[in-house]
């Protein structure tokens with residue numbers, strides 16, 4: 001006999017039901033779970049994107065997040081030249097987080113996996129905020145769905161791609177010396193930011209780091225012979241390069257006049273508070289490398305694992321992020337547009353679409 005835990009009913013709805021190619025709502029009363037799967041675009045292949053597991057204030061907020069993140073995955077895969085569309089799912093946390101390996105957690109992701117299986121391979125889930133490798137294995141083994149559950153952490157590959165992006169932007173601005181002698185500020189030195197700081201340091205940059213975990217920031221600064229800065233002050237430090245590698249929406253219209261760095265390149269998704277920040281950055285003489293271009297190293301590594309690439313092939317594909325950034329910055333200069341617009345145009349061309357923006 002299963003104990004039924006009905007989810008709290010909500011009266012709100014999906015605000016933009018047509019934002020994605022498909023937006024699928026999933027309900028299971030036995031495990032007391034609601035979820036939204038957003039498949040944004042399958043032009044280039046099945047929609048691949050992580051499963052986010054967290055609480056949301058409303059159905060609308062959950063659906064919006066799934067759709068927005070799915071659209072970003074479409075752009076990321078198109079720019080990275082990967083054979084995937086964009087998708088994302090959110091599983092709504094409704095109570096305490098079930099412990100890893102608990103029967104409760106397993107039942108939840110098994111049922112979610114069955115819902116994913118109904119998409120017949122159109123949606124391929126992976127790990128995202130709040131989900132674990134074991135959840136992907138449950139989706140695959142108990143739910144019967146295809147899931148990407150590579151045991152290799154994508155973070156070092158994401159970091160390598162961010163470094164390649166940062167370096168390409170520095171070469172574009174300053175010539176072949178790359179990061180040598182430049183001052184790089186990294187905000188958030190977790191699994192990606194720490195490695196970005198190390199790579200920049202190895203390339204001759206002076207590195208300053210910021211993290212809410214001040215002990216972690218201090219230890220890294222000591223190791224690299226650099227400094228620390230308060231997290232809130234990081235975007236405004238006297239620097240050449242600012243690398244946001246922690247939270248979203250660090251670059252706001254209000255913040256831009258105070259940013260001293262001439263290059264912004266980092267891992268954090270949704271770095272710009274609003275799309276019009278891209279034009280404001282250009283007007284302020286700041287080169288912004290779009291986050292979905294710079295942080296694609298992780299998905300490239302996942303695909304390399306699926307496609308059976310050698311380590312050398314995967315690393316070369318990650319390093320091509322740098323080449324791509326160089327090309328986008330060239331295009332932006334030549335056409336008098338922002339690097340974001342150049343990236344969106346390139347994605348649209350790959351997707352064979354014209355989007356009125």
Ligand code: NAI
Nearest residue numbers: 154155158188189190191192211212231245246267268298
């Ligand atoms: P993480 O959780 O390992 O590290 C984040 C770090 O930022 C932690 O050290 C945390 O203490 C710190 N932090 C949190 N809030 C902060 C704040 N307000 N100011 C300064 N530091 C703060 O996360 P991870 O994996 O390094 O990811 C970093 C960013 O990159 C996230 O935005 C993530 O969504 C994005 N990203 C990560 C990818 C990956 O492969 N790990 C792939 C693509 C994007």
